[in-house]
Amino acid sequence: AQSVTQLGSHVSVSEGALVLLRCNYSSSVPPYLFWYVQYPNQGLQLLLKYTSAATLVKGINGFEAEFKKSETSFHLTKPSAHMSDAAEYFCAVSRGYSTLTFGKGTMLLVSP
């Protein structure tokens, strides 16, 4: 069965600092992996997805993630945090029948 582990329920960074949000997955088949962002009281917005093409995936708002099969990881990074990046981030893996298994989420806090 597919599962996702997000390390750290909260991550705090200063504006301009590197953002690193960690995601590890387990999957019995080559996975499709996703990162979503949720702003307060809003729905889910897709940041990026890995579908077995390039291992380095670029998404919206300057985010990117690298698929590392040997580490079963799909960490999300952004070189320079902005105040507007403050939100909750979810990593997810496709579980078949076109459904997703989500991690528990990481709240990103950005301080001035």
Added chain:
Amino acid sequence: NAGVTQTPKFQVLKTGQSMTLQCAQDMNHEYMSWYRQDPGMGLRLIHYSVGAGITDQGEVPNGYNVSRSTTEDFPLRLLSAAPSQTSVYFCASSWDTYGYTFGSGTRLTVV
């Protein structure tokens, strides 16, 4: 093109009441699913459907019922609401394993 439409956006129910959360998509997607979001738990799959007339249970199906009579609609029914069903509910549709469209959610409070 509306995508996935969920109604209502907000709802307050009393314990024991029943209600239906509506989900409709206009993209002719075969696959539809329901998730609930609770603080610190991420989103968890309730029920899903791979086509009209075909549904199956996800991780947390107890207390919920679904049916899929048309490709467009996938309603979620709460037969007897409980406070533990207070949550935000999201409906999603997809045409394959890596292209998902989510609705804007329904915030349900059971008192």
